[in-house]
Amino acid sequence: MTLPADPQPPAHAAETPGALAGVRVLDLSRVLAGPWCTQTLADLGADVIKIERPPGQRHPGGDDTRGWGPPFLKDRDGHDTAEAAYYLGANRNKRSVTVDIATPAGQALIRRLAAQCDVFVENYKVGDMARYGLDATTLLQLNPRLVYCSVTGFGQTGPYRERAGYDYAIQGLGGLMSITGERDDLPGGGPQKVGVAVADLFTGMYATVAILAALRHRDATGQGQAIDMALLDTQVAMLANMGANYLASEVTPRRAGNAHQNIVPYQVFEAADGHLILAVGNDSQFAKFCDVAGLPHLAADPRFAKNADRVRHRDTLVPLLAGTMRGRSKHDWLSALEAAKVPCGAINDLAEVFSDPHVLARGMVSQVPHPHTDALRLVASPMKLSATPPTVRRPPPLLGQHTDEVLAEFGLDAAACQALRDEGAI
Known part of the structure; x- marks a missing residue:
């Protein structure tokens, strides 16, 4: 299948190399926490290669969030495309490559790519990567300079490590819903989740910080390392003053609606x-x-x-x-x-x-060309760096849009790519 080339990027996108220019990220993450991390790295200039499942009989292929709509992106004729707004919001500046990691050829291909990358990000269940021969121990032996980041619900250790982790459940288990919502004695009282998936988003941001720290260490010592990020750990950490209040007093805080626990009014x-x-x-x-x-x-x-x-x-x-x-x-x-x-x-x-004059003046809405439309609007990165500002160089990719392009950069010619297709690996 021939996919469209990238549309021309905005004129400003090529003006200044990003702070992470030259850093290559192999991204095997899906949904939100991992993609939020890798989108942040991509905004800062990293080359992020998003590995997605090829289309099959039982699955449409790609990141699950591609289908998490409506709303969906509309094409130039006003018709819905297959690109959900949810997916678009977490995957700009990436290139999409389809690889079936359940196949031996797909696993070997990922190992080949990882040997030439700086960062590897995955959010599979604990043990899945080891079954595929793509775990941190294996890939660090192959590439000792690799920064390998795992994002899971509960981490690689502990009694809950094999549980699947979802933001909603983590907000409940990690205490956030016990302090969010109207007071129990008032109308509408009871536990309430936050309006966006904050455990996912915070984990993605903490993962970004950890990766940058590990790259700093790698550049100083030549040594890569494994990073173990867990949604529950992050949720507990982001209780912030509420967690500190409990540890200092051993008094369990309750929901206070829109009021503050420590400040009045x-x-x-x-x-x-x-x-x-x-x-x-x-x-x-x-x-x-x-x-x-x-x-x-x-x-x-x-x-x-x-x-x-x-x-x-x-x-x-x-x-x-x-x-x-x-x-x-x-x-x-x-x-x-x-x-x-x-x-x-x-x-x-x-x-x-999104019509607020200050929000617009701060450049928090960006418009970029996309294969389906000339006017894709995205929420911009909030990071303002004077010398190396984040840029939108690429729109969120179509599924498999860059498979041949990326594999050619890793030394696979057209014949090798066709052989992988024949095996069902890409």
Whole structure:
């Protein structure tokens, strides 16, 4: 099957080599945590080769997220393609190569590629890579400079290591849902997941940091290493102040809705025409807020003057503020509070986010050409580097789009590729 060549990249994409130019990543990860990591590496200039399952009788092939829609990317005629928005959001700047790693020829091909790569990322279940001869021990013997990163739900060790790991279950098991959602004694109370797969995303970002650290070590010593990333470990780590609160007090925190466990007032309030966020972070800001609200006596009240006292008297203070907040519009509050330098914010839906002048000014929406459309819009990388900024050099690839191109770079000619196709390996 002949696939289209890459469309011309944006003019700015070739201006400056990325910070990771020259780093080659072999990416055997799927869905979100692994692809989020490798997309970040790709944004920074690494050459990421995404290995995907070829189409077969029982599977359409490729990363499962290609089919996780609607919505799907629309082509130039306005028709849905096979590229789900979910997939597009985690796979820019990569090249797609189809390899069936369940075949001996496919396994041998992956070993050949790994011998010439800097980084290997996989998120298969514990033991799968060893069965294929693609585990860290095997590949590090083949390429001692390789940085091998495994991403699993529970890690390579421990009693849960063989369990499959899914973000939703990890948010529950790792404690996040016990502190997310409205209070149990209020309407709508109960456990709530976060609106995006934060355990996956954080694991992808921690994996990126670990890989960069391992590359630094490799460049200094010549020695590669294995990295064992687990969603549950990451979820426990990202409990942050809530985890620290428990370890310091052994008091189990409960859900607090939109309120903050350690700061008051730091929550959503209802205004006359909607809701806004008030995020008072210190006593000085509380005094400024009280002036804006026409409640200067509250800042002098010993029950509320210090944050620790406001936390202790939360149930008295918040209803007093809530009544006042409902007396003015969102715009009035936001304008007055911003002028007084009291932290506050609107609660935007995504249409408002992606039309916000500041979001647009910061370049958080990028438009790139794609084989199916001239106007693929993607969320941009948030990293702003002055000398080596991230760029979008390639749109998310079609399935197998770069198979022949990449294999040729590793020394396989057209005849060798055809032989692999005949064996069902690619």
